[in-house]
Amino acid sequence: MGIQERKEREKEALRRRIIEAATGLFREETYANVSMRKIAARIEYSVGTLYLYYRDKDELFLAVQEAAFERAFDFIQRLPNAEDPLERLRGLGERYIQFGLENPDLYRLMFMMEHPMQALEESDGWRAGIKLHSLLSSLVEECMQKGRLPQKDPLKMSFMLWSMVHGMVSLKITCRLDIYNGTHLPGCENLNLDVDDMIQGTNNMVMALLNDLAE
Amino acid sequence: MGIQERKEREKEALRRRIIEAATGLFREETYANVSMRKIAARIEYSVGTLYLYYRDKDELFLAVQEAAFERAFDFIQRLPNAEDPLERLRGLGERYIQFGLENPDLYRLMFMMEHPMQALEESDGWRAGIKLHSLLSSLVEECMQKGRLPQKDPLKMSFMLWSMVHGMVSLKITCRLDIYNGTHLPGCENLNLDVDDMIQGTNNMVMALLNDLAE
DNA sequence: CCCGCTAATGAACGCTGTTCATTTTTATAG
DNA sequence: CTATAAAAATGAACAGCGTTCATTAGCGGG
Numbered sequence: 001m002g003i004q005e006r007k008e009r010e011k012e013a014l015r016r017r018i019i020e021a022a023t024g025l026f027r028e029e030t031y032a033n034v035s036m037r038k039i040a041a042r043i044e045y046s047v048g049t050l051y052l053y054y055r056d057k058d059e060l061f062l063a064v065q066e067a068a069f070e071r072a073f074d075f076i077q078r079l080p081n082a083e084d085p086l087e088r089l090r091g092l093g094e095r096y097i098q099f100g101l102e103n104p105d106l107y108r109l110m111f112m113m114e115h116p117m118q119a120l121e122e123s124d125g126w127r128a129g130i131k132l133h134s135l136l137s138s139l140v141e142e143c144m145q146k147g148r149l150p151q152k153d154p155l156k157m158s159f160m161l162w163s164m165v166h167g168m169v170s171l172k173i174t175c176r177l178d179i180y181n182g183t184h185l186p187g188c189e190n191l192n193l194d195v196d197d198m199i200q201g202t203n204n205m206v207m208a209l210l211n212d213l214a215e
Numbered sequence: 216m217g218i219q220e221r222k223e224r225e226k227e228a229l230r231r232r233i234i235e236a237a238t239g240l241f242r243e244e245t246y247a248n249v250s251m252r253k254i255a256a257r258i259e260y261s262v263g264t265l266y267l268y269y270r271d272k273d274e275l276f277l278a279v280q281e282a283a284f285e286r287a288f289d290f291i292q293r294l295p296n297a298e299d300p301l302e303r304l305r306g307l308g309e310r311y312i313q314f315g316l317e318n319p320d321l322y323r324l325m326f327m328m329e330h331p332m333q334a335l336e337e338s339d340g341w342r343a344g345i346k347l348h349s350l351l352s353s354l355v356e357e358c359m360q361k362g363r364l365p366q367k368d369p370l371k372m373s374f375m376l377w378s379m380v381h382g383m384v385s386l387k388i389t390c391r392l393d394i395y396n397g398t399h400l401p402g403c404e405n406l407n408l409d410v411d412d413m414i415q416g417t418n419n420m421v422m423a424l425l426n427d428l429a430e
Numbered sequence: 431c432c433c434g435c436t437a438a439t440g441a442a443c444g445c446t447g448t449t450c451a452t453t454t455t456t457a458t459a460g
Numbered sequence: 461c462t463a464t465a466a467a468a469a470t471g472a473a474c475a476g477c478g479t480t481c482a483t484t485a486g487c488g489g490g
Contacts, residue, residue, distance in 0.1 A: 031329070032247040036447060047448085048470055048471070049468080051449080056448075057447065057448090111389065112385075114247075152420055153416075157420075159413065160379060160417045163379050163383040165382070166382040166385070170327075170381070170385060171326075171377075179341065179344075202374055260438075261438065262439085263479090267438075
């Protein structure tokens with residue numbers, strides 16, 4: 001019965017078309033400003049059709065998020081294959097930051113967008129995100145085993161590193177680092193600071209400090 | 216002319232009533248779910264009145280944000296007056312985290328809420344937020360002068376510490392730390408982790424590491 | 431007492447997410 | 461080839477949104 005299979009394929013294709021259209025819109029606009037009608041219009045279907053594929057806007061958004069996590073994982077996972085695990089850890093932070101700064105809209109919808117969380121209960125939309133965290137924690141443990149990081153709680157250490165890079169990227173994305181550029185902050189008036197450089201530089205500084213501690 | 220003054224006072228009082236009502240609603244709901252009609256209803260005025268006091272929803276929100284920054288500053292600024300500046304720095308992080316965890320809704324609207332940023336151009340709604348940053352950076356500089364922190368770029372060091380605590384608090388608030396509790400993350404299934412403790416513990420760990428570096 | 435001004439109102443407009451009766455398309459059986 | 465049943469797609473309708481503005485109410489000054 002090839003017909004059923006073809007229908008399955010067609011359904012899957014439309015699903016993907018919906019996600020691609022929605023991803024584009026969610027990247028351009030806030031969650032609130034992306035309307036189901038706009039998504040439907042972009043793929044030239046009617047509104048009602050979307051509800052044949054996703055229960056509501058939130059479930060559709062979760063699928064968008066899932067696709068974004070996979071893209072992020074694919075990008076970040078390509079680390080320099082250095083001998084020193086601490087250098088690979090530095091590279092992980094660098095890649096994470098680079099992804100966030102180059103894809104602020106994708107990063108926003110993965111980690112910062114306000115949206116109901118009910119759909120998450122019964123889904124594994126974060127699978128790729130969890131793979132990313134596993135990459136981090138296994139690298140931290142390797143560093144500790146080889147004496148390249150202080151012997152502390154590896155979970156706390158991983159969490160600290162994640163929080164730091166996430167904090168930097170998300171503060172940049174929400175424009176909170178504008179205070180470093182304008183006339184807001186005394187001492188920063190004419191620095192002409194390149195915030196992106198400061199972020200990468202701060203990651204490097206921390207890695208250098210951790211390196212000092214290990215020796 | 217006492218009448219003009221009384222009218223001024225009444226206008227100011229209504230302004231404050233609007234902000235208080237709006238703050239309450241923004242704490243309970245997302246930006247999108249707080250409607251001008253709800254705010255008006257809570258103070259028993261009509262919708263139109265709000266537009267006599269604020270140009271639009273965004274300008275009203277900025278005023279809410281401003282009040283929140285002031286509350287945050289008042290809370291966080293009370294540090295333990297320890298001799299050691301590094302201990303005061305640890306306390307600053309502790310207070311910051313405590314504020315964020317105890318007032319997730321206020322924190323969200325200060326640092327994470329999606330909203331247009333046009334209104335910011337011509338306002339100083341972030342004044343109190345900038346005072347907070349100055350508190351951090353002056354403390355970092357004191358630590359460096361007294362040899363309690365490694366001699367690195369003080370701006371990067373301040374930025375790193377801010378990003379770390381902000382990252383931890385915001386990941387908690389956006390429920391991204393749920394991965395540490397459910398069955399998501401291999402190795403964390405039955406930890407019964409208290410995430411709030413982990414956050415404070417991570418701040419302490421970092422301060423201990425920095426202390427090791429200084430000695 | 432009444433004029434004039436300010437403050438307050440709420441109907442109206444064009445959006446939004448979601449539902450569901452209706453129509454169109456497609457696959458299968460006769 | 462046609463009739464029928466099932467599946468897919470439609471879009472009008474509903475309640476609620478931010479915002480505007482012609483209208484109304486209330487009060488200070490003459």
